[in-house]
Amino acid sequence: MAVLTSIRKSLGFITKRESFSKILLGTGCLSNVPENTVYGGPKPQDPNQRVTLTNLRQKHKKGEPITMVTAYDYPSALHLDTAGIDICLVGDSASMVVHGHDTTLPITLEEMLVHCRAVARGAKNPLLVGDLPFGTYESSTHQAVDTAVRILKEGGMDAIKLEAGAPSRITAAKAIVEAGIAVMGHVGLTPQAISVLGGFRPQGRNVAGAVKVVETAIALQEAGCFAVVLECVPAPVAAAATSALQIPTIGIGAGPFCSGQVLVYHDLLGMLRHPHHAKVTPRFCKQYAHVGDVINKALLGYKEEVTSGSFPSSAHSPYKISAADVDSFSKELEKLGLSDAASAASAAAEKLKPLNNQV
Known part of the structure; x- marks a missing residue:
């Protein structure tokens, strides 16, 4: 008082x-907040801050293409950060690319959360979107919301992505949005539905299919989605969907007329050279590098040098011990009855001595 x-x-x-x-x-x-704003209001984009839905809407309004890359771990997330990619998708395609399965169906929510957390630790600037894996949102809107909440709270994501096609998926998207979680939709080829689609087949290649792609995309927009992925549809169909929507479309195998594009990190880098990955790498993917060839060459070089004994050399044996200490060490080994070990230590020191003098 x-x-x-x-x-x-x-x-x-x-x-x-x-x-x-x-x-x-x-x-x-x-x-310190201006009176005419709420929580500071929108501010100029800072390259050191996370991309937000507001930033994406601004880019879309200006007609600036949106970049998205699918990544699954900390190192790749760091690369996306450095490159200034707008959106990082932690996709359920990790089931195929990372875990070696033939489809996206086997991956679990717990496995997806591990990937999400790893990416979140590495990518500080892109908007982070996590896929809802198969079997975690189809039963009810309650299940869908619970899974989406875990992706954000436990996975560190900013938004979720779900595959549409059936009315129940649209309902799930609407329920998640109403729970306060940003949702990206996905139409066209929806890999989780391959048992219905008859495999990884392009969609929208006839009139009925093309109309369904556009109508589903519109339904996702009406459910509150902030963007829609269009996968493996003809370019004119993607152009029609993009024109019909007021939200961005992100194309993958959908031609050049979408609001943005997405490719998988491993695919665009030409990362993997293996029969399995060749089987699951899509035809539409452009390889901007042949990193897999570089990796194979490096591994073969490593194997050859280890086999020949040229690695590690003195340059890669940086931890030194003085000659006096080697001598004392050898004497202690002798006292312990380890004569062969004492001889090995002394011989190693002698062998490295000329190389050490050159360093």
Whole structure:
């Protein structure tokens, strides 16, 4: 009370609590937020800050293409960060690319969460989107919301992606949005539905299929999705969907008329050279590098040098011990009855001595 009385005396011209609050707000004592904004309002894009839905809407409004890459771990996430990619998708395609399965169906929610957390630790700037894996959102809207919440809370994602096609998926998307979670939709080839589609087949190649792609994309927009992935559909169909929507479309095997594009990290880098990966690498993927060839060459070089004994050389044996300590060490080994070990230590020191003198 004494402190409050002192404050009142020092501000003797204030007689009402309302006036006191107004003066404190006006002088910035209670808040440094401008009066006409909520939580600071939109600010100029900082390259060191996370891409937001607001940033994506601004790019879309200006007609600037949106870049998205699918990645599954910390190292690849760091690369996306450095390159300034807009969106990082942690896709259920990890089932095929990382875990070696033939489809996306086997991957579990727990496995997806591991991938999500690893990516979240590496990618500080892209908007992070996590796939809802098969079997974790189809039963009910309650299940869908629960899974989406885990992707954000436990996986560190900013948004989720789900595959559409059936009305129940649209309902799930709407329920997740209403729970306060940003949703990216996915139409066209939806890999989780391969048992219905008859395999990994392009969609929208006839009139009925093309209309379904556009109608499903519109339904996802009406459900509140902030963007829609269009996968493996003819370019004119993707162009029609893009024109019909007010939200961005992200194409993958859908031609050049989408609002943005997405490719898988491993695919665009030409990372893997193996019969399994050749089987699951899509025809539409452009390889911007042949990293797999570099990796194979490096591994063969490593194997050859280890086999020949040229690795590790002195340059890669950096931890030294003085000649005096080697001698004392050898004597201690002799006392322990380890004569062969003592000889080995002394011989190694002698062998490295000329090389050490060159360093």
